[in-house]
Amino acid sequence: QVQLVESGGGLVQAGGSLRLSCAASGSILSMNAMAWYRQGAGKQRELVASITGAGSTNYVDSVKGRFTISRDNVENTVYLQMNSLKPEDTAVYYCYADLVVPSVTYRQLRQTYWGKGTLVTVSS
Numbered sequence: 001q002v003q004l005v006e007s008g009g010g011l012v013q014a015g016g017s018l019r020l021s022c023a024a025s026g027s028i029l030s031m032n033a034m035a036w037y038r039q040g041a042g043k044q045r046e047l048v049a050s051i052t053g054a055g056s057t058n059y060v061d062s063v064k065g066r067f068t069i070s071r072d073n074v075e076n077t078v079y080l081q082m083n084s085l086k087p088e089d090t091a092v093y094y095c096y097a098d099l100v101v102p103s104v105t106y107r108q109l110r111q112t113y114w115g116k117g118t119l120v121t122v123s124s
Contacts, residue, residue: 009118022095
């Protein structure tokens with residue numbers, strides 16, 4: 001069974017940095033796109049950054065130049081380096097992965113997975 005486990009969240013002062021990690025475990029044949037979403041209190045979940053299997057990245061405008069998404073295909077891990085953090089970055093950050101996994105019926109199956117989230121709090 002595939003699981004995504006996030007780590008690296010915490011409390012940081014404005015202007016500080018954090019690095020989030022998301023490790024995928026279980027039977028995984030390959031990883032397609034991976035991404036980080038976030039959801040602040042009373043807000044809808046939004047896409048923060050994504051990275052394709054080929055390494056192309058995309059960011060929401062509010063984090064461009066401050067956040068960097070990267071991946072390690074050997075370790076099945078995706079990272080989010082967050083610099084120059086602002087109070088408005090406070091949210092629960094969720095990892096998302098589009099994976100190919102073994103299937104008894106179809107030999108292999110493409111499925112999406114979510115982590116349980118890690119809380120990032122930025123104080124002013």
